[in-house]
Amino acid sequence: MIHILERPEQLDPLMDALCSQPPLTLDQRLDLLEAWREAIVADDAAINVPGALFLNLWLRRSNLQSVLKRELGAEELTGGWSDAEGVKTRWFPVGVVAHWPAGNIEIQPILSLTTAFLGGNRSVVRVSPSLLRSVEPLLAVLDRFEGGQEILSRSLFVSFDRQAQSIHSRMASLVDGAMIWGGHEAVMNLRSLPFPPLAKLAVFGPRYSAVLMDAGAWAEEKVRTAWCRRLARDLWPFEQQACSSPQPIFVQRSESLDEQLILDSLQEALEREAAIHPREQLDPALTSEIVRSRARWLMADPEHAARFPSTPEWTLLIGEGYELVKGGRILTLQFVDQLEDALKRLDRNAQTLGLAMADREEALRIAEQAGCQGIDRIVPVGRMHVYDSPWDGHPLVCSMMRQVRFIAG
Template identity: 30%
Template structure:
């Protein structure tokens, strides 16, 4: 059984026998995409901006993890900057631009999104960009994200703008599918109809989708498994900014409970004048303060057992150290191995003391997505970032901004890949 929700019309539950059962839904969202074509881009920006305010005002969603970032990202000024990074000017999306040789960015068609379940708001970052350029959109949502996604889109559906257009008008181009991830037939037929496949998820999920046959013209955009960490140089440790930077680090750890690809799992601290024990004490205080403000709820039993096991391992090893409360609210693990540890998640961080933050560079592979940098020496910061990005890192950012969805993302200007660049030769 596959359940289908259509935001522009009714909700219905057909038996999923073949792709033919999707035809009514496809017809409606493709007609919704035709409506998108008639909506000025400035009006869509207005709707997004109003939605950014409604997200914060709505008690139904304003406590959802990631909503604050999503709200900031959707504000008119920020979203306009993303459009300009991708297209230089919005004009390419509205009409042919140029003199004799004119260019226009047309929507690619049907964007099929496979959304990961670890961070429900992530799927909206790809959805809203795809809506903006005019594509029809089908989203496959994992079961544990159903209610959150529907509630977020309900708020969008009710969003009005002064232009007279609304979120309801935009969502006529959107459908949501629910089916079990082991339903290979559903995945295959979902893939068969896609003009763009957008995949968010871990290694096995990405392989399962990208291994499926697809149309020759279909564009694949993959947001696969990534790893992130943080670094502090000795000048930062000696500065009056240290406590503030430690609070930013902890906020990056707490948000999404380290389930996001942008979550730091290891922190490298450069040796300096500040004793390491004092540094750890200040970090411990920052964890305690954040835990009081954001108590952990609904802890995953599997991850909780991982935390208990690794705490025990560190407690029994004289070469290692564990600092944690009796509860599993947070965990600091210290060892001298210069390596990237396997993620435990749920507010569990590994600390490493190094002679230089440059010692982290040989550990970098193309799997590393984001490095949170607390490096006071700007020349050192540039040298570190240049080598890190040469080796494959997509983002070197300030602490406190590791989860801030930006453009480019994962090394790509995402929105520009959602369109088909077309030409018109005009004149003699």
């Protein structure tokens, strides 16, 4: 199902076969994605791929219908044209979409593909060699339900070395749009490929996420415990390598509350999550980086403190500043007098703001300020990884579609 490429010319016959497939109706596409979701849930190997539960939420027919209605309008769900003052408009696919998912998020090739498929596009997906073992079980289930081949015939999965520039270039030259995910170097390299002049690009570059907690959210033990456990659950998926993974935490001080209360609750939540989902393996280089991060933090400032177990399972750093270590399960916690102070410390690379707030009016004010500052997602803590549209400021489906204007003569 995944073609291993060594030369650029191997792409040509595969792309010819892909482009020969006829279009599917929207109802057919929704039915196929719902059937794929059910097949993943029913298969032990597929549902145990890291992140598969988030894929399950994304592929629900009701969720995808909501996304389409929000992005394209209610008329699109019935296959009709929108009509406003005699001008009709309708969304159509761009054609063939190339996908370059990041190499560290197991379900991202499928998330990216299904977004374009939902818009009626055919896709060619480059799967990083490091993700082959994770993606294969998700594709294998397509053989187990009627219609699975309809998805496969419109989806070309390829894998090749990231240094194979000639294959990257050939792939880019043959498509009408592209969805690019990854770090700074990867994104800059892919954006320089020889795409056709009219190709549409949606770029999801390197970002990080933060958490804001107001004083009301940790005033009572029961509420404090719930928020901390939700935060710990957001830390664990994707080994903290996703752009939506929390890293710095900003907690509003309260004169009536001992700061140790929130630290104790968060430590309990992290210990609890580690017991439920212990690390199965850890790269030695990452272990060394975690240890160095702990040491750097404690040596940098006598006011700094830290809590962590004897293993590299998780780390909580307390004080001014923060350490960004992808995959380290490292949280930095700072106390602030006002949450606006916290926003000022975030740059435009911040993607998601997880809110743990008792004051809803204050939450709305914070959201407006965060939006002006460049943050694209503001969600409750516990939902930081839920894939939905828009993402990174992009409407996911219509970013790979064209809006056609029709005026009757």
